[in-house]
């Protein structure tokens with residue numbers, strides 16, 4: 001099964017209009033890797049439309065960072081999946097650990113959001129990952145399997161509609177990463193779980209990203225780990241000079 005790598009940048013709550021020059025520089029630099037690696041930028045909602053316009057016609061696509069489970073309604077401050085699509089998004093990150101922690105999002109909430117994303121024609125990038133205490137207790141695989149089972153719906157899941165991102169909470173923004181064997185173990189377990197639930201074709205087609213302190217300095221080794229089909233990058237996605245070497249590492253791995 002050939003899976004085109006995806007390197008997605010999650011700008012989180014960072015970025016004003018002036019930051020779009022970095023998106024343009026990323027689009028310019030990623031052009032040479034078109035076909036070998038998909039590249040996506042997920043800015044804050046306030047920048048989504050402008051970023052989508054800024055990268056229009058390039059190999060870079062735009063994504064959102066969250067959506068509401070409903071398509072419309074009285075939900076002050078929330079953003080619906082059709083609004084993201086209308087603003088130019090092709091995908092949306094769902095169930096990020098920062099949303100699970102800051103907003104109490106449960107697996108059931110995430111699953112409803114995945115269905116909403118699919119209803120709007122968006123790819124759902126579903127995040128899972130254990131805390132440090134859970135890893136220390138030997139529970140990492142069980143936690144990830146449980147989050148995966150609860151966060152994905154039974155219907156509408158395909159290699160084109162779902163991407164899974166494994167993000168150990170303790171590796172996010174800390175400069176620490178799991179050893180390659182541990183990443184391989186979790187990704188192998190996720191692949192097995194997806195194949196068991198959705199069948200070999202779908203389970204083999206869904207891309208599995210690693211996220212958590214991915215940098216230029218570790219991207220080559222992470223890209224070489226079995227069943228790692230890309231990266232979800234936070235801090236190092238804010239500047240083209242930091243992000244493009246990561247794109248290059250995954251494009252070269254294809």
Ligand SMILES: O=C[C@H](O)COP(=O)(O)O
Nearest residue numbers: 010172173212213234235
């Ligand atoms: O969504 C991205 C992740 O939370 C990783 O963030 P980070 O690359 O800053 O560690």
